Amino acid sequence: MEKKYLTKIQNELNEEYAHYYQLKDFPHVLLQEWKGFCMPEDLKNGHQKVIDLVTQHNFTHLISDIVELEGSFEETNEWFLQEFNPKMVELDMKYEAIIQSEDIFSQLSAEDLIENTQLSEIGYHMRLFSSVEKGLEWFEEE
Numbered sequence: 001m002e003k004k005y006l007t008k009i010q011n012e013l014n015e016e017y018a019h020y021y022q023l024k025d026f027p028h029v030l031l032q033e034w035k036g037f038c039m040p041e042d043l044k045n046g047h048q049k050v051i052d053l054v055t056q057h058n059f060t061h062l063i064s065d066i067v068e069l070e071g072s073f074e075e076t077n078e079w080f081l082q083e084f085n086p087k088m089v090e091l092d093m094k095y096e097a098i099i100q101s102e103d104i105f106s107q108l109s110a111e112d113l114i115e116n117t118q119l120s121e122i123g124y125h126m127r128l129f130s131s132v133e134k135g136l137e138w139f140e141e142e
Contacts, residue, residue, distance in 0.1 A: 004024055006020040009042075009046050017046070020033075029060075035069070060093055061139050066098060089123050
């Protein structure tokens with residue numbers, strides 16, 4: 001899978017924790033890759049970057065690779081439901097594949113978020129996958 005680098009985001013310690021790519025064979029897909037421990041504010045900043053990139057490039061599908069993400073983001077789930085996900089629907093992005101983390105706290109937070117009925121009510125669809133390729137297969141089915 002070939003990807004084109006778009007940008008990155010760093011925390012206040014200048015540590016890179018998220019990279020953003022466009023997939024060459026799927027130019028409508030934005031891939032965000034998370035690495036290391038993230039605080040809730042880092043997650044919000046990273047997803048604000050997604051909003052900016054979707055606005056600039058008209059992406060229609062999002063892959064969030066959280067395989068290397070550490071930490072719980074359960075406290076940001078309300079922000080996702082109230083702010084981020086509705087904004088994505090407004091920008092015509094309605095599908096997000098999450099590539100699952102090996103960190104148990106990140107797994108639980110992701111599962112809690114995707115099981116929320118508010119997502120389907122607003123027309124935002126999220127699923128968990130074990131690989132980017134499986135997420136892309138789901139996108140093609142939709």
